[in-house]
Amino acid sequence: MADDRLSRVFAALADPTRRDIVARLSVGDATVGQLAEPYDVSVQAVSKHLKVLADAGLVTRSRDAQRRPCHLEAEVFDLMTKWIERYRQQAEERFRRLDAVLADMDSQDAPNHQQGAAS
Amino acid sequence: MADDRLSRVFAALADPTRRDIVARLSVGDATVGQLAEPYDVSVQAVSKHLKVLADAGLVTRSRDAQRRPCHLEAEVFDLMTKWIERYRQQAEERFRRLDAVLADMDSQDAPNHQQGAAS
DNA sequence: AGCCTTTTCAACCAGATGGTTGACAACCCT
DNA sequence: AGGGTTGTCAACCATCTGGTTGAAAAGGCT
Numbered sequence: 001m002a003d004d005r006l007s008r009v010f011a012a013l014a015d016p017t018r019r020d021i022v023a024r025l026s027v028g029d030a031t032v033g034q035l036a037e038p039y040d041v042s043v044q045a046v047s048k049h050l051k052v053l054a055d056a057g058l059v060t061r062s063r064d065a066q067r068r069p070c071h072l073e074a075e076v077f078d079l080m081t082k083w084i085e086r087y088r089q090q091a092e093e094r095f096r097r098l099d100a101v102l103a104d105m106d107s108q109d110a111p112n113h114q115q116g117a118a119s
Numbered sequence: 120m121a122d123d124r125l126s127r128v129f130a131a132l133a134d135p136t137r138r139d140i141v142a143r144l145s146v147g148d149a150t151v152g153q154l155a156e157p158y159d160v161s162v163q164a165v166s167k168h169l170k171v172l173a174d175a176g177l178v179t180r181s182r183d184a185q186r187r188p189c190h191l192e193a194e195v196f197d198l199m200t201k202w203i204e205r206y207r208q209q210a211e212e213r214f215r216r217l218d219a220v221l222a223d224m225d226s227q228d229a230p231n232h233q234q235g236a237a238s
Numbered sequence: 239a240g241c242c243t244t245t246t247c248a249a250c251c252a253g254a255t256g257g258t259t260g261a262c263a264a265c266c267c268t
Numbered sequence: 269a270g271g272g273t274t275g276t277c278a279a280c281c282a283t284c285t286g287g288t289t290g291a292a293a294a295g296g297c298t
Contacts, residue, residue, distance in 0.1 A: 002133065002134055006138070007138075010133035016121050016123060016126055019126075022206060027213065028213065033273085041256090041257070041258090043275070044257085044277090047277095065273095065274085066273060066274040067274065068274080072206075074211065077203050077207045080199070081200065081204075087141060087142055087145040160287070162244080162245075163288080164286070166245060184243095184295055185293095185294060185295050187246090
């Protein structure tokens with residue numbers, strides 16, 4: 001489903017376990033085993049979570065003997081932040097305009113009525 | 120699954136159709152029918168999408184006769200932004216420290232400026 | 239009242255998701 | 269070479285998801 005980048009990033013972070021993994025990786029790299037240790041699920045399940053995070057580009061894995069250290073790729077956050085900020089600002093801009101309209105109506109409810117721009 | 124607030128918000132935005140709905144609502148309120156019009160799916164499907172967005176707190180619906188105008192609640196974005204910024208900054212802080220360590224090592228075993236640390 | 243519009247509810251279906259267990263690949267250490 | 273560690277692959281299962289269709293609720297218009 002929805003295999004574009006942004007969708008994968010949001011979907012990856014929709015799971016609390018995966019968000020917790022991201023939180024822990026923000027402190028420092030860790031292996032699959034280390035990441036799995038605190039959770040009450042199998043190592044395989046955590047391995048799957050890491051695949052989801054990797055497919056979303058949030059995590060990269062390198063190699064150290066049998067171990068696969070996981071590393072957080074923080075730049076991907078920008079993708080989300082940009083999307084969020086874009087529409088938040090658009091919404092705020094709209095509120096600003098609405099406020100202006102209300103203020104305008106308020107200031108001239110007595111004089112004459114008109115529609116459209118001018119001034 | 121994962122019914123906490125943040126999970127619902129991320130999950131809601133993991134769908135491209137729902138992100139598009141949010142984008143359009145950032146321009147102005149709209150009814151279910153208006154929102155459904157551009158998409159190639161049934162009105163019922165869009166109604167479901169709006170329920171998901173509403174459950175996540177991203178959208179509120181009021182009443183206007185049979186119509187249910189939908190309104191974007193932009194404050195919820197803050198929840199995501201806070202989470203994202205927290206771990207992005209933590210990761211960046213870590214890089215800063217790593218840079219400091221590398222610089223320190225560099226200055227200790229190579230007093231003259233040579234990049235590409237050895238040994 | 240009767241009809242049309244707008245939206246939701248209910249049942250259903252195919253495919254994704256998160257979990258499990260078992261096997262095995264890859265790699266270290268004697 | 270053999271045994272322990274670390275991680276992934278494969279098959280399976282229950283549940284969630286996004287879509288469908290059909291029916292019905294809620295309300296306006298003649």
